[in-house]
Amino acid sequence: MAQYRVVSGSVALITIQNPPVNALRAAVREGLFNAIKRASSDPQVRSVVLSGHNGTFCGGADIKEFGNVSLPGPHLVEVFQLMEDLVKPVVAAIEGFALGGGLELALACHYRIGHSKARVGFPEVNLGLFPGAGGSQRLPRLVGVPAALDIIITGRHVAAGEALKLGLLDKVIDQNTVDAAVTFAKSVEGKPLDNHRLGNRPCPPLENMDAFFEEAMKRVHSRARGAVAPITCVQAVRGAATLPFHKGMELEKMLLGTLFNSAQAQASQYCFFAERAGARWSMPSGARWDTCKAKPIGTAAVIGLGTMGRGITVALARAGLSVVAVETQEHQLAEAQRAVSRMLKGGGRVSYSPDLQAAAEVDLVVEAVFEDMAIKEKIFKQLSEVCKPGTLLTTNTSTLDIDRLASCTRDPQLVVGMHFFAPAHIMRLLEVVYGPRSSPEAVATAMQLGKRMGKVSVAVGNCTGFVGNRMLKPYLEQANFLLEEGATPELVDAALEEFGFPMGVFKMSDLSGLDVGWRVRKEEGLTGPGVTAGQPMRIRHSRRYSPLGDLMCEEGRYGQKTGSGWYLYDKPGGRVARSDPWLRNFLEQYRARHGLVARRISQQEVLERCLYALINEGFRVLEDGIAASPQNIDAIYVFGYSWPKHRGGPMFYASQVGLARVLEGLNHYHQAHPDVPHLEPCSLLRRLVASGSPPIDKWSEVVKGHRSQL
Numbered sequence: 091m092a093q094y095r096v097v098s099g100s101v102a103l104i105t106i107q108n109p110p111v112n113a114l115r116a117a118v119r120e121g122l123f124n125a126i127k128r129a130s131s132d133p134q135v136r137s138v139v140l141s142g143h144n145g146t147f148c149g150g151a152d153i154k155e156f157g158n159v160s161l162p163g164p165h166l167v168e169v170f171q172l173m174e175d176l177v178k179p180v181v182a183a184i185e186g187f188a189l190g191g192g193l194e195l196a197l198a199c200h201y202r203i204g205h206s207k208a209r210v211g212f213p214e215v216n217l218g219l220f221p222g223a224g225g226s227q228r229l230p231r232l233v234g235v236p237a238a239l240d241i242i243i244t245g246r247h248v249a250a251g252e253a254l255k256l257g258l259l260d261k262v263i264d265q266n267t268v269d270a271a272v273t274f275a276k277s278v279e280g281k282p283l284d285n286h287r288l289g290n291r292p293c294p295p296l297e298n299m300d301a302f303f304e305e306a307m308k309r310v311h312s313r314a315r316g317a318v319a320p321i322t323c324v325q326a327v328r329g330a331a332t333l334p335f336h337k338g339m340e341l342e343k344m345l346l347g348t349l350f351n352s353a354q355a356q357a358s359q360y361c362f363f364a365e366r367a368g369a370r371w372s373m374p375s376g377a378r379w380d381t382c383k384a385k386p387i388g389t390a391a392v393i394g395l396g397t398m399g400r401g402i403t404v405a406l407a408r409a410g411l412s413v414v415a416v417e418t419q420e421h422q423l424a425e426a427q428r429a430v431s432r433m434l435k436g437g438g439r440v441s442y443s444p445d446l447q448a449a450a451e452v453d454l455v456v457e458a459v460f461e462d463m464a465i466k467e468k469i470f471k472q473l474s475e476v477c478k479p480g481t482l483l484t485t486n487t488s489t490l491d492i493d494r495l496a497s498c499t500r501d502p503q504l505v506v507g508m509h510f511f512a513p514a515h516i517m518r519l520l521e522v523v524y525g526p527r528s529s530p531e532a533v534a535t536a537m538q539l540g541k542r543m544g545k546v547s548v549a550v551g552n553c554t555g556f557v558g559n560r561m562l563k564p565y566l567e568q569a570n571f572l573l574e575e576g577a578t579p580e581l582v583d584a585a586l587e588e589f590g591f592p593m594g595v596f597k598m599s600d601l602s603g604l605d606v607g608w609r610v611r612k613e614e615g616l617t618g619p620g621v622t623a624g625q626p627m628r629i630r631h632s633r634r635y636s637p638l639g640d641l642m643c644e645e646g647r648y649g650q651k652t653g654s655g656w657y658l659y660d661k662p663g664g665r666v667a668r669s670d671p672w673l674r675n676f677l678e679q680y681r682a683r684h685g686l687v688a689r690r691i692s693q694q695e696v697l698e699r700c701l702y703a704l705i706n707e708g709f710r711v712l713e714d715g716i717a718a719s720p721q722n723i724d725a726i727y728v729f730g731y732s733w734p735k736h737r738g739g740p741m742f743y744a745s746q747v748g749l750a751r752v753l754e755g756l757n758h759y760h761q762a763h764p765d766v767p768h769l770e771p772c773s774l775l776r777r778l779v780a781s782g783s784p785p786i787d788k789w790s791e792v793v794k795g796h797r798s799q800l
């Protein structure tokens with residue numbers, strides 16, 4: 091696990107060997123400990139170089155070990171201290187990345203040499219932790235408090251060039267890093283090391299320290315949205331700035347103890363693995379990621395250059411594809427060209443055309459026109475005629491039937507959904523939607539392309555709204571019902587924001603535009619002139635229906651774009667939401683008209699009704715086989731719908747709250763609202779509870795026995 095050999099006559103070269111990222115699992119810690127002891131006592135050795143196998147220094151502590159209450163082997167702190175105390179100089183040769191415990195290891199060395207392409211950082215905050223093996227105490231002593239705090243709180247990867255400027259690296263080189271480190275190690279043999287032991291150094295002084303930390307704490311509180319780890323980062327760095335090293339280490343240990351087994355840390359670490367689990371996709375037919383080969387894709391066309399089409403063009407171009415961007419409306423084409431060039435900052439290989447014929451020779455098409463089945467069907471028919479045989483035809487539809495589009499083409503097996511999330515060049519999620527006729531090769535190709543674009547790609551089945559939007563529907567519906575019953579948008583949004591969403595449901599609707607849902611409801615025959623005549627306003631298909639969103643649109647209140655929606659904005663396009671007395675009045679009149687008596691609604695009810703309804707639909711998605719696992723659903727919600735990571739995604743949250751409690755809550759609310767089918771607990775949830783609420787990674791066994799084959 092840690093290879094030891096003596097090179098250049100006097101240098102002990104220790105190489106960590108634990109592919110793929112050289113994580114510091116017990117055997118590695120043990121190997122390092124023994125290797126340092128050996129270097130210490132080996133009379134031939136006068137210096138040490140520490141490196142990682144296969145161009146990767148170290149990806150940190152082994153996250154898979156964290157569930158283990160008593161971690162076996164030597165503790166990281168012990169290993170690092172042994173290294174720092176060594177009387178022979180130790181040089182870290184950093185290739186690839188040194189992250190988390192990997193950077194802590196490098197900081198325990200006396201010198202750090204990095205390759206120009208190397209990245210360093212402390213991503214622990216994303217795992218609900220902070221650098222708790224000396225990193226929170228050593229980094230501020232090396233680069234100063236402000237830079238250290240920024241690196242620790244953001245969890246960002248720092249490029250070698252910046253790390254050199256900060257003093258985090260002593261040297262950056264383009265050649266073989268290990269060779270350079272060996273040469274460097276020989277040059278410092280026998281030289282005094284005291285100033286290179288960070289544990290011996292005080293933190294560089296900071297003026298107005300109290301004010302600095304107060305401000306930092308305020309900033310973190312306002313951004314953390316209930317996450318504890320970022321707050322602990324500030325507390326730990328403050329310890330480094332104010333305490334001697336050994337006291338700071340004690341504080342670090344105490345703070346880590348509060349986080350290590352916390353629900354938030356477990357949720358965040360679950361997200362780390364859920365993010366990667368999507369790559370191991372499978373289809374009900376049995377086709378899988380490891381048995382299907384992706385087609386090579388070099389060129390793509392994007393059809394329709396509205397906001398989504400522009401973002402998709404940028405994402406594809408940034409992934410290195412040559413892109414043909416097609417828009418039939420000339421003025422929109424010119425505007426899109428300017429917008430895309432701005433986003434690509436002049437880079438990327440993009441050509442523009444008003445003619446679909448320009449897509450004739452591409453390997454893959456992403457259709458991103460208006461959400462209208464008739465228009466999309468027409469385009470798919472044309473594409474099928476225009477494109478060369480074998481071209482993959484994909485659609486960015488967010489709800490429509492993939493199979494219906496496939497049936498307009500010559501080769502339905504080449505049609506899949508590629509559902510991006512706005513802004514498409516920024517949001518990490520990509521739902522890859524397979525219909526009953528999509529070929530495994532087409533799915534593999536779209537998944538592979540998602541990976542090239544840096545997306546978290548999840549393969550899902552075909553149904554209205556797929557996974558994400560299908561689950562969103564009951565959530566939105568509950569929010570509207572709550573308004574009818576006496577809540578305000580402010581109350582509902584505050585509850586959801588306190589839970590950790592960056593934006594409550596009504597602010598989110600205002601941002602995305604109320605007219606979007608209105609159009610969908612018209613398509614579904616839920617509203618519109620022909621529909622409403624003679625029907626009770628609040629019932630559709632014998633179920634409770636809230637027409638509030640429709641009424642708002644009829645008033646021209648589409649949200650931010652019109653300057654008013656659920657909130658008021660200072661102008662059309664304004665971003666700052668203010669309470670609107672008009673809306674309060676409108677809701678009062680609406681309730682009076684329908685004989686509804688407003689009641690006091692608690693934040694707990696808001697959370698339970700909105701979130702449990704969404705989770706309940708998640709269970710239905712699982713039992714229908716639309717998502718392959720709860721991890722896939724959670725990845726979709728965390729990376730596409732900004733579900734707070736420290737809550738782990740809706741299905742993980744349900745498992746943390748307790749499935750029995752979710753079931754009880756749904757039963758309670760369904761009894762109170764029997765005309766709302768989304769509140770009726772689904773059978774999978776009932777069966778999971780009846781099976782003793784197994785942990786989330788065991789749900790699949792209960793799902794298997796039940797799944798209907800769509």
Ligand SMILES: CCCCCCCCCCCCC[C@H](O)CC(=O)SCCNC(=O)CCNC(=O)[C@H](O)C(C)(C)COP(=O)(O)OP(=O)(O)OC[C@H]1O[C@@H](n2cnc3c(N)ncnc32)[C@H](O)[C@@H]1OP(=O)(O)O
Pocket residue numbers: 110111113149150151152153154161166187189190191192194213214217219220221222223225346347348350351363366367
């Ligand atoms: C009661 C309380 C008592 C408390 C006492 C407890 C004592 C414990 C002491 C702990 C002290 C804390 C020490 C330290 O500060 C904590 C850490 O170091 S946490 C880890 C920090 N590191 C990271 O977060 C890095 C995570 N990894 C990545 O970001 C990326 O993997 C990468 C390194 C940038 C590489 O990216 P890619 O090349 O794209 O590769 P993948 O991401 O696909 O990864 C490949 C493969 O490796 C798995 N993996 C990656 N990193 C780790 C890891 N650190 N541990 C375990 N496994 C890892 C990843 O899951 C992939 O596997 P696959 O999913 O494909 O099976």
